[in-house]
Amino acid sequence: MTETIDIRLLTAEDYFDLKESMVSAYPDMAGSYWREPTISRLISLFPEGQIAITVNNKVVGCALSIIVNYGKFGDEHTYEQITGYYTFNTHDPKGDILYGIEIFVHPDYRGKRLARRLYDARKTLCERLNLRGIVAGGRIPNYEKYADEMSPREYIEKVQDKELYDPTLTFQFSNDFLVKKILRNYLPHDESSKGFATLLQWYNIYYEKDADTVRYNKSTVRIGLVQWQMRDYRNLDGFLEQVEYFIDAVSDYGSDFVVFPELFNAPLMAEFNQLDPAGAIRGVARYTEQIRDEFVRHAVSYNVNIIGGSMPIVIDEQLYNICYLCRRDGTYDHYIKIHPTPSEVFAWGVKGGQELKVFDTDCGKIGIQICYDVEFPEPSRILSEQGMQILFVPFLTDTQHAYNRVRFCAQARAVEMECYVAIAGCVGNLPKVNNMDLQYAQSAVFTPSDFAFPVTGIKADATPNTEMIVVADVDLVLLKELNAFGSVHTKKDMRKDLYEVKWKK
Numbered sequence: 001m002t003e004t005i006d007i008r009l010l011t012a013e014d015y016f017d018l019k020e021s022m023v024s025a026y027p028d029m030a031g032s033y034w035r036e037p038t039i040s041r042l043i044s045l046f047p048e049g050q051i052a053i054t055v056n057n058k059v060v061g062c063a064l065s066i067i068v069n070y071g072k073f074g075d076e077h078t079y080e081q082i083t084g085y086y087t088f089n090t091h092d093p094k095g096d097i098l099y100g101i102e103i104f105v106h107p108d109y110r111g112k113r114l115a116r117r118l119y120d121a122r123k124t125l126c127e128r129l130n131l132r133g134i135v136a137g138g139r140i141p142n143y144e145k146y147a148d149e150m151s152p153r154e155y156i157e158k159v160q161d162k163e164l165y166d167p168t169l170t171f172q173f174s175n176d177f178l179v180k181k182i183l184r185n186y187l188p189h190d191e192s193s194k195g196f197a198t199l200l201q202w203y204n205i206y207y208e209k210d211a212d213t214v215r216y217n218k219s220t221v222r223i224g225l226v227q228w229q230m231r232d233y234r235n236l237d238g239f240l241e242q243v244e245y246f247i248d249a250v251s252d253y254g255s256d257f258v259v260f261p262e263l264f265n266a267p268l269m270a271e272f273n274q275l276d277p278a279g280a281i282r283g284v285a286r287y288t289e290q291i292r293d294e295f296v297r298h299a300v301s302y303n304v305n306i307i308g309g310s311m312p313i314v315i316d317e318q319l320y321n322i323c324y325l326c327r328r329d330g331t332y333d334h335y336i337k338i339h340p341t342p343s344e345v346f347a348w349g350v351k352g353g354q355e356l357k358v359f360d361t362d363c364g365k366i367g368i369q370i371c372y373d374v375e376f377p378e379p380s381r382i383l384s385e386q387g388m389q390i391l392f393v394p395f396l397t398d399t400q401h402a403y404n405r406v407r408f409c410a411q412a413r414a415v416e417m418e419c420y421v422a423i424a425g426c427v428g429n430l431p432k433v434n435n436m437d438l439q440y441a442q443s444a445v446f447t448p449s450d451f452a453f454p455v456t457g458i459k460a461d462a463t464p465n466t467e468m469i470v471v472a473d474v475d476l477v478l479l480k481e482l483n484a485f486g487s488v489h490t491k492k493d494m495r496k497d498l499y500e501v502k503w504k505k
Contacts, residue, residue, distance in 0.1 A: 003055050005114070007121050010050040010062055012040050017059035018052070021106035025061075032189070034064075034102070038086060042066075045091050048129075049098070051121050053105070053114050061105035063118040065125070066090065070097040070135065075181045075199055079137055098126045100136030119175045127206050134202040137183060141192040142166040152182050152196045169198060176484070177202050205480040219477045221363045221390065223257045223422050224250030225443040228264045228309075229467035230428040230436070236287055239268060240294055246469065251302040253471050256363045259424040260309030261441070262371045262396040263321070265291060270432045280433075281348045282319060285312040292324045292332065299326040305361055309394045309424070310337065310370050318351045323368050323394060325359050333359055337370035338379065354505055358386040364476050367419075371395035374423075375409045377416060381501045384417035384491060389476055393423040398438045407444070411457055414446040416490050418482050420459070420474045421446045427465045440465060445472040450486050452478045 010018070015036050022033040042064060043050050049065035066083070069092045073082055083101055084090040100122065105114045126134050142165065143155050150158070156179055158164040177200040186197035226246045233239040243260075250258040265284060272283030288311040299306045308324035321337035321344065336353025344350040356379050358365045367383035367390070374380065374393045383391065393410055397403040406423060414421040425441025444461035447453040460472035483491060494500075 004057070005112070005117075006054045006057075007117055008052055008054065009047055010039070010043060010052040010059070010064075012036075012043055014052055014059045015039055018062060021060050021062075022104055024106050024108070025104040042088060045088055046093075048125060051118060051125075053118055055109055055112075055114075060109040061114055061118060062102065063100065063122050064102040065122060065134075066099050066101060067092055067095040067129070067131065068097050068099045069095040070099075070132075076183075078183075078185060079187050079197075082137075096132045098122065098129070098131050098134045100134055103136075115171065116175065123202065123204075126202075126204050130207060131204060132207050133204045134177075135180075136177075136200050137186045138172050138177075138198040138200045139168045139187070139190055139193045140166055140196060140198060141168055141190075143194055143196065144192050147194050152194075156182070156198060172198070172200055175202070203484075205484045206477070220473050220475050221257070222253065222255045222471065222473050223259065223390070223420075223445055224253060224255035224304075225259050225422060225424040225445070225462065225470040225472075226250065226261070226264075227424065227441055227443045227462045227466065227468050227470065228261050228426045230264075230267055230426050230430045230439055232270060232430075232432060233267050235271075236268065236290070239265065240291070243291070243294065244298060247298045247302050247304065247306065250469055250471065251304045255304055255471060257305045257307060257390075257392070257422075259307040259392055259422055260394060261424045261426045261443075262310040262323075262394040263312070263436075264309040264394075264396075264426055265311050266396075266426075266433060266436045267430060269436065270430070273432055277347045278319075278349050281312050282314060285314050285319065287311075288313045288322070292326070295324060295326040296330065296332050299328045299332075300330050303328050305363070307368065307392045307394065307424075312348070312350075319349055320353060321350055321370060322353075323370055325361075325366075325368065327361060329362070335359075335368040335370070337373060339372045339376060341372045356382060356503060358383055358388050364389045367391045369393050371397070371406060374413060374421075375405055377409075377413065378501045380413045380417050382503050384419060388417065389419055389479055390474065391417070391419055391421045393421060395423055395425045395441070397425060397440055400440050403440045403442065407442070410444075411446045414457060415449050418448050418479060418486070418491050420448075420479070422472075427467060443470055445470070445474065447474070448479070448482055448486075450482055450488075452482065 051063045052059045053061045159166045159169045179198045180201050181199040183197045268284045269280045272280040295306045295308045306326040310323040313322045323335045326332045338353045340350040365387045367388040395406045410421045410423050422445045424443045426439040427441045430436045442464040445459040447459050449457045462470045
């Protein structure tokens with residue numbers, strides 16, 4: 001006979017099937033089953049949280065839940081306290097945690113992965129209600145066999161390491177629950193667990209604290225890269241005209257970000273070509289703040305966040321390589337290149353910056369590194385630990401070898417840090433500018449390497465050495481799913497017991 005399995009909300013009419021299944025599920029806890037008025041009250045209070053699974057229309061299991069304001073209870077609580085001594089007056093529709101108060105399957109129907117379906121339904125409910133996660137107290141029924149040999153902590157560690165099997169805890173681990181704490185006297189009458197329980201938590205990776213606001217609700221982010229052609233501009237006005245042209249073009253596609261390359265304003269150095277290279281770069285630095293102000297104005301008028309490539313700037317008589325983030329709300333921020341290349345130091349006297357941080361935008365958290373910076377994995381690791389989702393890398397390289405160093409390292413950062421990396425570079429040549437003879441670039445957007453992403457790890461790329469724009473969409477939700485459910489976990493699995501990365505400043 002073919003079995004029909006269904007997941008649906010529990011109703012009061014299901015009670016007698018429910019009672020039969022629960023009595024059979026807990027043979028070691030005689031008389032411990034929910035009474036009919038209690039089930040009716042739960043359904044009345046929170047119908048969405050009471051989930052039944054049926055086989056051929058017979059209820060053979062369920063998952064019962066309430067919503068609580070977890071801060072009122074904390075991690076030190078008993079089952080009676082969290083349920084309001086079985087009155088469920090602790091249920092708070094405005095709470096932040098879905099609290100699992102019961103889940104079971106009739107033993108005759110085990111082995112069909114029905115409990116997993118109940119857990120998945122509960123997780124879906126948690127996500128839909130935008131709750132921080134699921135918390136539950138879990139039995140450890142096999143612990144009575146080992147109580148004379150080991151502590152509850154040792155037992156839990158051995159179950160987690162698969163040295164021992166526990167019918168409840170093993171299943172919880174397989175469903176992505178973490179043990180936050182060991183609870184004593186959570187269920188005092190649970191003799192099999194010797195009165196102990198695990199405080200379990202599953203984190204909702206889609207939870208948004210400010211879900212009622214516009215910020216950070218954007219899942220798909222559109223990035224526009226400008227592969228900039230180095231050419232002789234008549235003057236600053238001619239240069240700014242070309243800048244606005246690309247901002248306009250990228251914004252026409254509804255882009256959230258437009259990214260310019262490193263030192264894309266180098267053509268303006270032609271005006272100072274009579275000077276030595278160090279003098280010429282300081283000469284063009286005079287225009288940097290004016291160009292920044294134009295970026296700020298265009299970011300608002302074209303409704304696009306601008307990663308302003310990079311430009312030279314003089315601060316306290318020292319020369320730096322700076323990138324401006326100009327947000328479309330009219331605010332701006334900056335990042336100074338930490339690792340100037342040997343050529344920058346030798347020819348121009350560029351100094352390295354001293355700060356590293358993640359920037360908040362209306363499309364999530366971003367990081368910026370300039371060219372050579374991305375060849376050092378440690379700063380990217382620090383940005384990743386601060387929540388970076390997209391790393392922008394304006395670059396300038398003269399040869400294909402130099403370009404490949406940036407490209408390969410940028411792709412490595414996307415895999416290691418489980419983020420998107422967008423690189424934008426200059427092409428062409430500047431025969432009238434010293435130390436800026438040739439440029440080679442292929443701008444691109446790179447992704448992590450897992451099933452949800454392109455098998456090549458490349459979302460989009462430009463034609464090498466051709467002036468153009470590249471527009472690509474990246475999905476921030478995929479990053480959350482990768483971090484939680486990916487084939488590997490390059491962020492989580494870092495052996496911090498052996499090594500770590502620290503920012504010293």
